[in-house]
Structures are given as C-alpha cells and as structure tokens.
Amino acid sequence: MKISFANPSKPKAGAVVVGVFDGRKLSKSASELDKSTKGAISKAIKASSFKGSKNHSLTIMTPTGTRLERILCVGMGKPESLDELAFENIGGRIYAQLNAQSEKAHVLIDEIDGCKLTPAEMAVHVGIGSRLGSYKFDKYKTKKKGHAKPVIKELSIQCVGSIKAKSDFAKQNKVVDGVFFTRDLVSEPSNVLYPKTLAAEAKSLSKLGVKVEILDKVKMQKLGMGSLLGVAQGSAHDPFLVVMRWDGAAKKDKPVAFVGKGVTFDTGGISLKPSAGMEEMKYDMGGSGVVIGLMKALAGRKAKVNAVGVVGLVENMPSGTAQRPGDIVKSMSGQTIEVLNTDAEGRLVLADALWYTKERFKPQYMIDLATLTGAIVMALSGEYAGLFSNDDKLAEDLANAGKVMDEKLWRMPMGKAYDRMIDSPAADMQNISSGKGGGSITAAQFLKRFVGTTKWAHLDIAGVTWEKKGTPTVPKGGSGYGVRLLDRFVADSIEK
Ligand code: BES
Ligand code: ZN
Ligand code: ZN
Numbered sequence: 001m002k003i004s005f006a007n008p009s010k011p012k013a014g015a016v017v018v019g020v021f022d023g024r025k026l027s028k029s030a031s032e033l034d035k036s037t038k039g040a041i042s043k044a045i046k047a048s049s050f051k052g053s054k055n056h057s058l059t060i061m062t063p064t065g066t067r068l069e070r071i072l073c074v075g076m077g078k079p080e081s082l083d084e085l086a087f088e089n090i091g092g093r094i095y096a097q098l099n100a101q102s103e104k105a106h107v108l109i110d111e112i113d114g115c116k117l118t119p120a121e122m123a124v125h126v127g128i129g130s131r132l133g134s135y136k137f138d139k140y141k142t143k144k145k146g147h148a149k150p151v152i153k154e155l156s157i158q159c160v161g162s163i164k165a166k167s168d169f170a171k172q173n174k175v176v177d178g179v180f181f182t183r184d185l186v187s188e189p190s191n192v193l194y195p196k197t198l199a200a201e202a203k204s205l206s207k208l209g210v211k212v213e214i215l216d217k218v219k220m221q222k223l224g225m226g227s228l229l230g231v232a233q234g235s236a237h238d239p240f241l242v243v244m245r246w247d248g249a250a251k252k253d254k255p256v257a258f259v260g261k262g263v264t265f266d267t268g269g270i271s272l273k274p275s276a277g278m279e280e281m282k283y284d285m286g287g288s289g290v291v292i293g294l295m296k297a298l299a300g301r302k303a304k305v306n307a308v309g310v311v312g313l314v315e316n317m318p319s320g321t322a323q324r325p326g327d328i329v330k331s332m333s334g335q336t337i338e339v340l341n342t343d344a345e346g347r348l349v350l351a352d353a354l355w356y357t358k359e360r361f362k363p364q365y366m367i368d369l370a371t372l373t374g375a376i377v378m379a380l381s382g383e384y385a386g387l388f389s390n391d392d393k394l395a396e397d398l399a400n401a402g403k404v405m406d407e408k409l410w411r412m413p414m415g416k417a418y419d420r421m422i423d424s425p426a427a428d429m430q431n432i433s434s435g436k437g438g439g440s441i442t443a444a445q446f447l448k449r450f451v452g453t454t455k456w457a458h459l460d461i462a463g464v465t466w467e468k469k470g471t472p473t474v475p476k477g478g479s480g481y482g483v484r485l486l487d488r489f490v491a492d493s494i495e496k
Contacts, residue, residue: 001095001134002154003127005162005169010036013067014104017094019076019112020045020052029108033071037063041071053077054086057097069102079114084125085406087117091129092472099134100149109159120161124169127157131176132473137187171301175487178297179480185289186465186478190265190282195232195313198264198285199240202292202311208299215241225352227331228312231345234269234322235315241353244295244309248302249495255306256494257363258295258486259353261346261370262288262313269316269342270324283478284346286465287369288313290482297487304495308361312353316345328427332356333450336427344431346372347446354450365394366456368447369482375439377463384410385481386460388444394455397493398485404492407485409459412441419445 008029018030024045026034034041040063050058054077061070074090076082098105107126109119117125138144159165185193185201193201203212217238220229225241232239245255266284267273273281283289288311295309323329327339329348333355337348350368358366376386385402387409389395395411402409418441424430429449433442444458461482470476 001131001152003131003169004154004156005123005127005166006156006158007162008108008158008160011068011106013069014106015070015072015098015102016068017072017074017098017105017107020050020058020073021076022052022078024052027076027112028110030073033108037065037071040064041073045073050075054081055093057093059097072097072105079112082112082115082117084117084121087122087125088129088132089472091126091131092133094126095130095133095152095155096472099152102152103150104154104156105152107155107157109157111160118161119159120165120168123157123159123162123165124172127155127169128172128176129473130155131173132179133475135180135183135475137184137477174300175297175484177300178293178487179483181296182289182293182480182483183478185292186283186286186480188282190315193282193285194237194264194315195240195262196237198262198288198313199242202242202244205244205292205296205299208296209246210295210299211245211247213243215243220352223356224330224332225356226329227337227348228314228352230323230327230329230339231263231269231316231348232314234319235317237264237315239312239314241356242311242313244292246295246299246303246305246307248298248304249306253306254364255308255361256490257308257310257357257361257366258291259350259357259366259368260288260291260309260311261285261350261368261372262311263346263349264313264315266316266343266345267318269345270318270322271341271343272318273343280466283465284371285313286371286461286478287311289478290369290461290480290486293480293483294486297483298490303490305490307490308357308363310353310357312349314345314349316342331450335429335449338424338427338430340430341432344443346370347443348431350447351450354447358452358454363454366451366454367398367459367486368456369459369461371462371465372460373440373443373462376460379440380410380463382463382468384408385464386440387411387457388414388441388460389457390414390448390451391455391457394457398457398459398489401489401492402485405484405488407464407481409485412444414441414444414448418442419448422446
C-alpha cells in the first residue's frame with residue numbers, strides 16, 4: 001500500500017474517509033461532503049446507531065451525486081482525547097475497514113478545535129497507524145485468499161501542510177520498517193530461522209551503514225563463553241554472537257547497548273517442555289529480533305546516537321550432546337553456574353552476551369530484551385512487559401517512552417533476598433531459584449550478576465512478543481513490541 005500526502009482537494013473517485021465527533025458532530029470536511037451529496041452523511045447517521053464515538057464507524061455506499069465508491073465515517077470521540085496514539089489507532093482502523101473494499105482511499109483531515117495536534121501531525125500518525133495495521137506474514141501461503149477482492153493500493157491523506165507531513169512521515173516510517181523486520185523475524189519458523197540464518201539477517205543491515213561482526217563458535221570458545229556454548233551444544237546448528245554498531249554520534253559519546261536473547265527454538269533441552277504449545281517457542285528469539293529491528297530503525301532514520309546491538313543466537317535442543325541438569329559451566333566472567341534446569345537457558349545465553357558487551361563497549365546504558373520467563377506472563381499477561389533495573393533514572397525514562405508509544409512497562413522489584421535464592425552449594429550460582437515463586441525476579445537477579453556497575457535494564461518480553469488478539473496497529477502474530485519503545489527512548493533520552 002502506498003501512503004501519500006496531498007493538500008486538501010475534492011476527491012472524485014474511490015473511497016473517502018471523514019471524521020465524525022461525539023454527538024454526531026461532523027468534521028469540516030464531513031459537512032462539506034454532506035452538502036455536496038445532498039445530505040447523504042447526515043441522513044445515514046440519523047438512520048443508524050452511529051454517534052461518532054471512538055472505535056465506531058459507518059460506511060455509506062455509492063452516495064448520489066458523486067462517483068465515489070463509499071464514504072467511511074470514522075468515530076473520533078471527543079476532540080480533547082485525540083493524541084498521537086489515537087490517530088495511529090484511527091489509521092489502523094481505516095486500513096482494516098477499507099482493505100478488501102476499495103483500491104484507493106482519500107482521508108480528509110482538518111484542523112480540530114480542542115486538539116493539540118496540527119493537521120499535518122494528525123496525517124503523519126494516521127499514515128503510520130495504517131501502515132502498522134497493514135502488516136501481514138503470509139509468505140508461506142501458496143494460495144492467496146480473497147483474490148476477487150480489491151486490495152487497497154493507495155491511501156492518500158489530505159491535509160494542510162502536506163509537504164511537511166510527507167517528510168515527517170518518511171522519517172517515522174523508517175521506524176516502522178524496523179518494526180516490520182522484527183515481526184518478520186519473529187514469525188519465521190525455526191526450520192528456516194536458526195542461528196546462522198538469523199545472523200545473516202542481521203548482516204543484511206550493513207547496507208544501511210550498520211557495522212556487523214559475526215563471532216562463531218571457535219571465537220566464543222576462545223573468549224571463554226562457556227555459559228552460552230553449553231546451551232548450544234545439543235543442537236546441530238552452531239551458535240553465533242552478532243555485534244551490530246550504528247555510529248551516528250560523535251566518537252567521544254559512550255554508546256548505548258542493546259542485548260537480545262536469540263534462542264531460535266527452545267525445546268527446553270533435556271528438561272524438555274511439554275508438547276502442547278511448544279511451537280510458540282519459535283519466538284524465543286524475540287529479544288534478538290527487537291535488537292535487530294531497532295538497529296534497522298536507528299540506522300534508517302540516521303539517529304544521532306552511538307548504538308551497539310549484541311545478540312546471542314543458539315538453539316536449545318535435547319540430544320546426545322546436550323547439556324545435562326547438574327552440569328557446571330564457566331561463564332566468560334569467570335563465574336561458574338550450576339545448570340539445574342536446561343529450560344532456564346535464556347539467562348545462560350545473556351550472561352555471556354551481557355558480560356562481553358559491558359567489557360568491550362563500556363556502554364553508558366545496557367538494556368537487554370528477552371522472552372525470559374513464563375512467570376512474567378503469569379504476572380502481567382500481555383499488557384505490560386516486565387522492567388528490571390539497577391538505575392532509577394533509566395527505569396523511569398524507559399517506562400515513560402513505553403507509555404508514549406503504548407508499549408507499556410511495569411517495573412518489578414529486585415533485591416538481596418531474591419539474589420540469595422540463586423546461590424548454589426556447588427558453584428557460584430545456579431540457573432534456577434531454590435525458593436518458591438518470583439521466577440521473573442530471580443531470573444533478573446541472575447542477569448544482574450553479569451552487568452557489574454553498568455547502568456542496566458532488563459525487559460522480560462515473554463508476554464508481549466506474540467500478539468494473540470490483534471489491535472488496530474498490531475495484527476495477530478509477532479508484535480514487534482520494543483522497537484518503537486526503544487527508538488523513542490533513544491530519541492527522548494539520548495539524542496535530545
Ligand atoms: N523461553 C522460555 C520462557 C517463555 C515462556 C517465553 C513463555 C515465552 C513464553 C524460557 O526459556 C523458559 O523456559 N523459562 C522457564 C524457566 C524455569 C525453568 C525456571 C519458565 O519460565 O518456565
Ligand atoms: Zn527455556
Ligand atoms: Zn527460552
């Protein structure tokens with residue numbers, strides 16, 4: 001779908017989209033169109049239950065006196081309630097309503113009394129929302145459904161200041177490119193996406209100016225990454241660690257580092273998972289998917305930041321060479337780990353990835369993302385991701401960025417008592433807690449032992465990586481949660 005911007009004019013064909021506010025109040029464009037269609041809009045509204053409230057809409061077919069296919073009246077609710085996110089949702093809903101109906105649609109945007117956004121800003125967010133909502137992962141369907149139906153090819157958004165809208169949209173659309181890349185990676189099945197092919201996907205960012213290095217098994221052995229390598233040893237697929245760098249700021253600026261769990265499939269290993277629902281574990285590389293998509297977004301919009309992305313890529317399989325419960329491994333940090341449960345593998349991968357990142361890059365902030373625990377899904381469901389941090393300012397900045405982008409974070413507690421629960425009688429620590437409950441917290445405590453004094457945050461995204469219900473801007477499937485949140489964090493807290 002092409003999304004274009006134009007100054008206001010009278011559309012002659014296709015579909016037209018206009019806004020209607022609470023109390024059946026027509027927008028300026030809606031009332032003009034109402035006049036030129038001999039009251040088609042006001043009559044239709046009168047005859048229906050549509051009142052202009054948010055999330056409601058009304059379609060009027062082939063209005064007399066025009067060659068238009070349809071008029072879509074979108075419920076806008078109260079003008080004061082309209083912020084950036086509201087316009088994105090409106091954009092997503094417009095796409096959902098018109099796709100498979102019309103080939104071309106014109107969205108008419110006017111100034112709104114009581115709304116802080118300019119028409120050009122509204123237009124940008126409607127455009128972003130409709131593109132976000134248009135995402136589909138259907139590359140493996142050999143018979144496309146609904147052949148006969150028209151597919152929406154162009155959304156022309158009309159507003160005053162369309163030139164500015166067009167250039168602002170182009171920039172923000174780069175972030176959507178990053179989100180789509182993440183959604184694609186998360187959706188790929190694990191017979192196609194495994195450590196080597198995921199590393200190749202990351203490598204493809206070099207065409208955007210991202211420096212990409214790929215460390216193989218031998219290199220990791222030399223670095224002493226026994227924790228990550230232990231997870232990988234049961235798989236026929238070799239592990240990789242990928243380092244991506246986007247240098248968009250002055251050399252002297254310390255980088256901000258993003259570290260992702262990239263378990264391309266998590267069977268649980270010898271501590272095998274039950275078969276029901278195991279297919280979901282293809283998205284256990286979600287953290288790495290976000291880091292790769294984020295690097296694409298930052299490079300795409302040429303962000304003024306030095307960003308480092310590190311992803312640890314492994315497959316967790318049971319086999320004759322797999323790690324056993326009770327094995328003791330030595331991490332790159334020198335700390336030893338008793339592996340009591342091979343299904344608590346994400347933390348083992350991150351232990352070495354975090355330590356490596358902190359030692360090599362000495363980042364100002366280090367933020368990891370991981371589909372780390374089922375416990376966070378129990379605690380927060382798909383509404384919030386869990387946020388753990390050793391730095392209040394960083395935690396607050398992240399939570400704020402999450403609020404603005406509607407990728408919400410809930411801060412969880414940490415502390416000594418939880419830390420003690422992963423002490424091992426046989427090694428420096430064990431990979432599961434000896435206590436009861438608090439599984440997401442003890443997992444975070446484990447990670448904390450590998451970050452030293454670096455300002456660090458851990459986002460447990462197990463519950464938000466796969467969208468089960470679908471929203472106007474996040475279709476069912478890989479959500480891409482985290483890309484927009486972290487892009488906003490970079491824009492608001494690092495670039496300034
Ligand atoms: N990949 C899982 C966590 C997960 C669960 C991700 C649900 C997405 C959805 C992780 O590796 C895991 O298996 N964690 C275990 C840890 C336990 C053995 C301490 C869990 O949460 O059950
Ligand atoms: Zn696991
Ligand atoms: Zn896992």
